[in-house]
Structure formats: C-alpha cells, structure tokens
Amino acid sequence: MERYSHFRGQALLFLSFLWFLWFISFSVRMIFAPILPIIEDEFMVNHARASSIFVFLSAGVGVGVIVSGLFSGKLGYKKSIVFSLAMLSLVSFLIPLIHNFVLLYFFGFVVGFSFGISSFCNSTNH
Numbered sequence: 001m002e003r004y005s006h007f008r009g010q011a012l013l014f015l016s017f018l019w020f021l022w023f024i025s026f027s028v029r030m031i032f033a034p035i036l037p038i039i040e041d042e043f044m045v046n047h048a049r050a051s052s053i054f055v056f057l058s059a060g061v062g063v064g065v066i067v068s069g070l071f072s073g074k075l076g077y078k079k080s081i082v083f084s085l086a087m088l089s090l091v092s093f094l095i096p097l098i099h100n101f102v103l104l105y106f107f108g109f110v111v112g113f114s115f116g117i118s119s120f121c122n123s124t125n126h
Helices: 011-030 034-044 047-050 053-075 077-097 101-124
Strands: none
Touching: 011 077, 011 101, 034 047, 034 101, 047 053, 053 077, 053 101, 077 101
16 A cells, blocks of 8 residues: 555645744744834834844744643644644734734744644644
C-alpha cells in the first residue's frame, strides 16, 4: 500500500498553501520594523516603547510553539494551521483600527502566537 495515496495530485496545492501561510505571517511580523517611526508619531511614544512590540511578538512565538505542541496532536495539524491562518487574518485586518497603543502589544502577541502555532505545525507535519 502506498503511503499518502489520497494526496496524489494535491502536493503543489498543499505546498502553495503552506508557502502562502509562511509569506503572510512573515509579512505581518516584519511590517512593524519599517513603520516604527510612523507608529511613534501616531501614538506619541518613544522609540524604546514602540520597539517593545517586538518583545511581545517573540513572546507570542514562544507561547505559540509550546501551546501548539500540547494541543495540535489532539486537534490535528490541519485544523491547527487553519486556526492559525484565521487568527492571523483577523488580527491583520484589526490592527489598522487600533487607537490605543497598548492594544498593539496585545495584537503583536497574537501575531507571534499564530506564527508559533503555524511554524510548529509546518515543521512537524508528516
């Protein structure tokens, strides 16, 4: 019996989906660096406070990888990746609507969390 015979002809589609997920999550995480001066001016914060968004992104990635390891085996890798993409999409659309700087910390954590889930599931998906 051939292994993974039900995926025949869908490998390129699945690979494209995983690449799209990586590209979107990478873009959302990296967009903060070039617009940091705009964030500082918009919310009237100093550079240290504005750049601390990256601390929350990194903390979210760490927590996401840990949590993903705990529940993705039970929930399933496909559902975990779809959940991660949905969470990342929702946050990506909500970030421009923020008027409170502290919410950027929260959304930065959520972006990192969703990337942690997707990166763990992509690396362990067999």
